[in-house]
Amino acid sequence: MSGLTLRNIVLAFVGFFLGGAIIFTAHSMAGAPAQRTHMKTTDQGTPRYSAAGYDITRLSAERVNQLAEKLTPEQRRIMLDKGTERPFCGNLLDNKKQGTYCCALCDLPLFTSGHKFDSGTGWPSFFTPYDKDHVATEIDRSYGMVRTEILCARCDSHLGHVFDDGPRPSGLRFCVNSESLVFYEDGEELPPGAKPVQTATAYFAGGCFWGIEYHFEQFPGVLDAVSGYQGGRVENPTYRQVSYEKTGHAEVVMVTFDPARVSYRTLLRAFFAMHDPTQLNRQGPDIGEQYRSAIFAADEKQLEEARDYIRTLTEAGTFGRPIVTQITLATDHKFYEAEEYHQDYVARTGRACHAMRPLSELPE
Numbered sequence: 001m002s003g004l005t006l007r008n009i010v011l012a013f014v015g016f017f018l019g020g021a022i023i024f025t026a027h028s029m030a031g032a033p034a035q036r037t038h039m040k041t042t043d044q045g046t047p048r049y050s051a052a053g054y055d056i057t058r059l060s061a062e063r064v065n066q067l068a069e070k071l072t073p074e075q076r077r078i079m080l081d082k083g084t085e086r087p088f089c090g091n092l093l094d095n096k097k098q099g100t101y102c103c104a105l106c107d108l109p110l111f112t113s114g115h116k117f118d119s120g121t122g123w124p125s126f127f128t129p130y131d132k133d134h135v136a137t138e139i140d141r142s143y144g145m146v147r148t149e150i151l152c153a154r155c156d157s158h159l160g161h162v163f164d165d166g167p168r169p170s171g172l173r174f175c176v177n178s179e180s181l182v183f184y185e186d187g188e189e190l191p192p193g194a195k196p197v198q199t200a201t202a203y204f205a206g207g208c209f210w211g212i213e214y215h216f217e218q219f220p221g222v223l224d225a226v227s228g229y230q231g232g233r234v235e236n237p238t239y240r241q242v243s244y245e246k247t248g249h250a251e252v253v254m255v256t257f258d259p260a261r262v263s264y265r266t267l268l269r270a271f272f273a274m275h276d277p278t279q280l281n282r283q284g285p286d287i288g289e290q291y292r293s294a295i296f297a298a299d300e301k302q303l304e305e306a307r308d309y310i311r312t313l314t315e316a317g318t319f320g321r322p323i324v325t326q327i328t329l330a331t332d333h334k335f336y337e338a339e340e341y342h343q344d345y346v347a348r349t350g351r352a353c354h355a356m357r358p359l360s361e362l363p364e
């Protein structure tokens with residue numbers, strides 16, 4: 001019985017152990033390709049990352065106050081009290097240099113010289129932001145007008161407004177106060193707040209990659225999770241090959257994370273909360289080598305940490321039965337990204353997949 005056959009029939013399997021339950025659901029392969037989602041809608045304080053790889057976690061009011069100490073009174077009036085500078089007066093209006101325009105409060109890159117144009121309005125104008133996740137918008141009904149205010153997505157500082165009379169290709173005009181921006185010319189050293197996150201990578205196989213990918217996408221400190229194939233002998237495998245042929249590949253999720261916000265050990269803990277590592281070459285109704293439990297360590301340090309965490313789980317008796325998770329080095333096994341229709345599958349279809357146990361049920 002192949003895993004694919006089972007997957008074409010939507011069925012649910014409930015595996016009980018130790019009083020807890022993990023629910024596995026097999027799914028049909030259907031699903032229209034869709035845009036990858038990067039932006040997460042999360043609360044203040046929860047780590048958020050932009051598509052460009054920046055930490056855009058909302059700063060606390062305390063941190064904003066701290067950073068605001070360096071602002072001039074005019075910057076405070078504009079950025080914190082939503083003021084507007086007089087037209088044709090800003091120091092960046094006529095700036096033609098190549099470089100990046102960052103938030104004057106938190107240094108997040110907001111616009112680039114490549115998107116700047118002369119709107120004739122008297123304020124620096126851009127047709128698109130540096131990254132759409134970096135600029136937030138809000139409806140502004142002040143002065144008897146309905147306008148769209150733009151704010152720094154990380155520190156919530158007022159930047160200006162956006163109008164729909166801009167040039168192509170966006171048709172938008174981001175009208176920004178010079179006082180809200182700090183310009184860094186290309187080649188100039190950027191402050192830490194203007195740099196993207198130094199990320200690390202981890203690879204996990206725990207049955208159908210749809211559910212594993214979904215849970216890692218949601219996990220605090222994770223920038224991105226991508227479904228793929230790893231550990232086999234065939235180059236550039238297709239889903240069909242992995243499902244029907246003996247490729248040796250496992251369904252794997254590549255996790256890009258921020259080590260400053262989440263440790264590899266915490267990701268290991270999450271991984272074991274997402275699947276049952278005592279099932280050999282299967283995960284619930286999904287049967288086959290491609291559904292094996294495996295960790296592909298990015299380096300020797302991860303390898304040791306993975307072994308150590310499995311020892312901890314074994315000593316704690318968390319799963320009651322022997323853990324069969326394979327551990328190998330990712331450097332010996334190239335990761336191949338899966339077809340587009342497998343990415344963000346659970347998020348797009350709304351289908352429940354692996355249910356995740358509370359982390360508190362697993363040792364730290």
Ligand SMILES: [Zn+2]
Nearest residue numbers: 103106152155
């Ligand atoms: Zn900011």
